Each structure stands twice: as structure tokens, then as C-alpha cells.
Amino acid sequence: MASVTVSPVADRAERKQFVDLAYRLNADDPNWIPPLRSEAAALVDPAKNPFFQHADVQLFLARRDGRIVGRISAHIDRVALDMPPEQGFGPGCGQWGLLEAEDEAVCTALIARAEEWLRGKGMTRVLAPISLSIWEEPGLLTMGHDHSPMVMMGHHKAHYQPWVEGQGYEAAKMLRTYDLDVRVEYPKLIQRIISSGEKNDKIRIRKVDKSRFDEEAALILDILNDAWSGNWGFVPITDAEVEHTGKKLKPLVFEDLIRIAEYEGKPVAFMMTLPNLNRPIREIGGRLFPFGWIKLLRWLRKPYPADMRVPLMGVRKHLQSSRLASQLAFMMIEYIRRAAVTEYGAVRGEIGWILDDNQGMNAIAEAIDARVNREYTIYGKSLAQ
Known part of the structure; x- marks a missing residue:
């Protein structure tokens, strides 16, 4: 078999080849959802993805006999470098992601090239795969290959x-992600906890107000940064990323599916729920043109x-670790569950991802009889030679 060569993506044409390869290599997987090509292209475009504003990124293509057979990204998130090492990232930690390979030899060559690039930038260890930001598609699917992912979740072949x-x-x-049948009412104990909260005048669970989208987004971000700041893998979201993500998600924002919990008049918690956009995307094969956009707009x-x-x-x-x-979590879940079933005909719900050692969230998921349906693994390796 001919040797594999790996070279940096040098121009717009090669960036397009980088994007296109995923569609070819995953075409035989019935559970892979082809992302919208415009979104996949924007992800790796420095002019469109604000991640590039605080990250050094290099894309690579693998070739055998002149034919493209694999791809990988290597990147260093400068914001992540400033995080405490005990939270996963920190000084000297680079990443690679967006891995696609025809065979093991190609995969080996790609990872070696990504590691070489990271070492050349002074990195001493790597966390991977992360594509590209921890807020996008972190981890390699290691359980749950037998069904399709929901919106904003990755899917990888088992042999990776x-x-x-x-x-x-x-x-x-x-x-982890948890799956549950949202048509089923929660156990009696959970219902009593919800009922007790409804009788508490200090608690208010409200819908988001889409007419004040920017203000509500800023509020949710403020709670998120406070709530997640001590979590493993946390990296603050920049203002540019908030604006970028807001524009992408706004068509998926439905007021009764996103709730904010207030206690004594102050917002203290939120829950964001999105309808599974992957369903119509599968039907249009990831292509908006010529007629895919009509179907997608109708669904939205x-x-x-x-x-x-x-x-x-x-x-x-x-408030974390408190009753x-x-x-508040159970109340938000229940209110969203009711709306999902009555207004959107939902059958399945998926919660996650959740860190495997996040005892509070795992306990909440298990209390409502949810079951783990997918697991993603983030791997680590020392780059010391």
C-alpha cells in the first residue's frame, strides 16, 4: 500500500476539500447526520468562526496516491491556556479534532502530524478530540453508535x-447524554417536589422573552459562566462567540422551551431546550439548495x-448542592416537558452532555428515569518526547 502524506490546508479550495471529505467517508453510516454544508464550511473559516480570534488553528489533509483519504485539525485555544490545569486545560495544553480517516494507517499519520504541529508551538500535552471549541463537539463517540445524534452532537464510527x-x-x-420518554410523567416523589415549588411564592419559573433576545442571551450567559466556572473543561465564552452562537440558534429558540428560574426576584438558573434540528437536516441531506431551504423553513x-x-x-x-x-431543575424540566409534548408532539428528550463525575446532574437525570444513551470520551496524552 502506498504511503500516506499529510500536508497543511493552504487555501480556500483545500478547505472545501476538508469539509467535503466528511460527507464521503460517512455516507455509508445510516446514523450519521450530514450537517448543513454552510455550517460545516463556516466552522473552519477564520472569517466566519470567532473561535479563530483567540485560537491558533491548522487544518491538515492526508493523501495516498494523490487521493484525499483523511483530515484533522490541530489547534491551541489561548483562552483555555489561562485556565487552571486541574480543570483540564491550562498552560501547554493543545487540542486536535475534526478527525476523519479511511483506515488506521491514515489515522496514525494524521494524529502524528497534529502532535508534531502542537509540539512545534510549545505544547506539552493534548486533549482530543475537540472540534474546534469545547462548546461545539467535544469528545469521541464511544457508546451509542446504533442511533443518530440530536442537534449539536457529534457522531463517529466505532473503529475510531x-x-x-x-x-x-x-x-x-x-x-454522557441521557435519553427519556417525555410523554411519561415523572415519579411521585419528583411530582411532590415540583408541587411544593409551585406553592413557594419566592420561586418563579418564566419563559424567555424572544422580543428581548440579546438581553435574555446575556442573562443566560451570565448564569452559565457563574454556574460552570468550576467545571472540568470550562472555558469562558467570548462576546463575539455569544453573538455568533445567538445568530445561529435564534431560529431554534421557542419561548416555552427555554426557562429562567427566579428566586426572590433574582434570576438564578436556566434551562435551554432545542427542537431536534437533525430531523429535517437528515431529510434534506445537509443541502439547503435547491429546495432544502423550503423544507427547513417550514419546519422551523x-x-x-x-x-x-x-x-x-x-x-x-x-445555590449548587442545595435542595x-x-x-428549580425539576420544575424547569417539567414545564418544558409539558410544552414539548403538547405543543411540539415530542416523544423523546435528550439531556446532555453531562460530565460523568457531575453527581448533581447525573442524579437529577436518574431521578426522572432517564438512561444513558451516548458516551463521548475526551482523551489525553503527554507530548513530551
Whole structure:
């Protein structure tokens, strides 16, 4: 077999080849959802993705006999370098991601080239795969290959796991998603906790106000940064990333699916739920043109039926580990569950990702009879020679 060569992506044409490769290599996987090509292209475009404003990024393509057979990104998030090492990132920590490879030899060559680039930039260890930001698609799918991911979640072929681990990578952290049938009412104990909260005049669970989108987004970000600041893998979101993400998510924002909890008149928690955009994207094959945009726009006006994913939830740090925090979480989950079933015909809900050692959130998921349906592994490796 001919040798594999790996070279940096040098121009716009090669960046397009980088994007296109994922569609070819995953075409035979019935559970892979082709992302919108415009979104996939924007992710790796320095002019469109604000991640590039605080990160050094290099894309690579692998070739065999002149044919493109693999891809990988190597990147250094300068904001992550300033985080405490005990939270995962910190000084000397680089990342790679967006891995696609035809075979193990290609995978080996790509990872070696990404590591070489990171060493050349002074990095001493690596966390991977992370594509590109920790807020986008972190981790390699290591459980749950038998079904499709929901919106904003990655999907990888099962053979990538032994290929990556064969290069000396060990699990650093596990991320879980939980699946549940949202038509089923929660256990009696949870219902009593919710009922008790409804009788408490100090608690108010409200819908977001989309007419004040920027203000509400800033409020949610403030709670998020406070709630998640001590979590493993946390990296502050920049203002530019907030604006960029807000524009992308605004069509998916429905007021009854995102809730803010107030206690004594102050916002202290939130829960964001998104209808599963992957359902219509699968139907249009990731292509908006010539007619995909019509189908997508029709679905976005009123997603029905639409299963739901809870990608983000947070309770201010001073309330964490308290009974009130759990009560607020159960109340938000229940109010969103009711709306999802009655207004959007939802059957399934998915919560996550959740860190495997986040005892509070794992306990909440288990209390409502949710089950782990997907696991993503973030691997670590020393780059010392």
C-alpha cells in the first residue's frame, strides 16, 4: 500500500476539500447526520468562526496516491491556556479534532502530524478530540453508535476508538447524554417536589422573552459562566462567540422551551431546550439548495413532531448542592416537558452532555428515569518526547 502524506490546508479550495471529505467517508453510516454544508464550511473559516480570534488553528489533509483519504485539525485555544490545569486545560495544553480517516494507517499519520504541529508551538500535552471549541463537539463517540445524534452532537464510527487509543491516548473525561420518554410523567416523589415549588411564592419559573433576545442571551450567559466556572473543561465564552452562537440558534429558540428560574426576584438558573434540528437536516441531506431551504423553513416555523435536546442548564454557584437547586431543575424540566409534548408532539428528550463525575446532574437525570444513551470520551496524552 502506498504511503500516506499529510500536508497543511493552504487555501480556500483545500478547505472545501476538508469539509467535503466528511460527507464521503460517512455516507455509508445510516446514523450519521450530514450537517448543513454552510455550517460545516463556516466552522473552519477564520472569517466566519470567532473561535479563530483567540485560537491558533491548522487544518491538515492526508493523501495516498494523490487521493484525499483523511483530515484533522490541530489547534491551541489561548483562552483555555489561562485556565487552571486541574480543570483540564491550562498552560501547554493543545487540542486536535475534526478527525476523519479511511483506515488506521491514515489515522496514525494524521494524529502524528497534529502532535508534531502542537509540539512545534510549545505544547506539552493534548486533549482530543475537540472540534474546534469545547462548546461545539467535544469528545469521541464511544457508546451509542446504533442511533443518530440530536442537534449539536457529534457522531463517529466505532473503529475510531481503537485507532485513537492505539496512539497512546487514555481517557481523561467521559461525557454522557441521557435519553427519556417525555410523554411519561415523572415519579411521585419528583411530582411532590415540583408541587411544593409551585406553592413557594419566592420561586418563579418564566419563559424567555424572544422580543428581548440579546438581553435574555446575556442573562443566560451570565448564569452559565457563574454556574460552570468550576467545571472540568470550562472555558469562558467570548462576546463575539455569544453573538455568533445567538445568530445561529435564534431560529431554534421557542419561548416555552427555554426557562429562567427566579428566586426572590433574582434570576438564578436556566434551562435551554432545542427542537431536534437533525430531523429535517437528515431529510434534506445537509443541502439547503435547491429546495432544502423550503423544507427547513417550514419546519422551523412550527417544529412538529419534534423531539428535544437540553444542551445547557445552569444554577448559580451559591445555590449548587442545595435542595433548592434540585427543585428549580425539576420544575424547569417539567414545564418544558409539558410544552414539548403538547405543543411540539415530542416523544423523546435528550439531556446532555453531562460530565460523568457531575453527581448533581447525573442524579437529577436518574431521578426522572432517564438512561444513558451516548458516551463521548475526551482523551489525553503527554507530548513530551
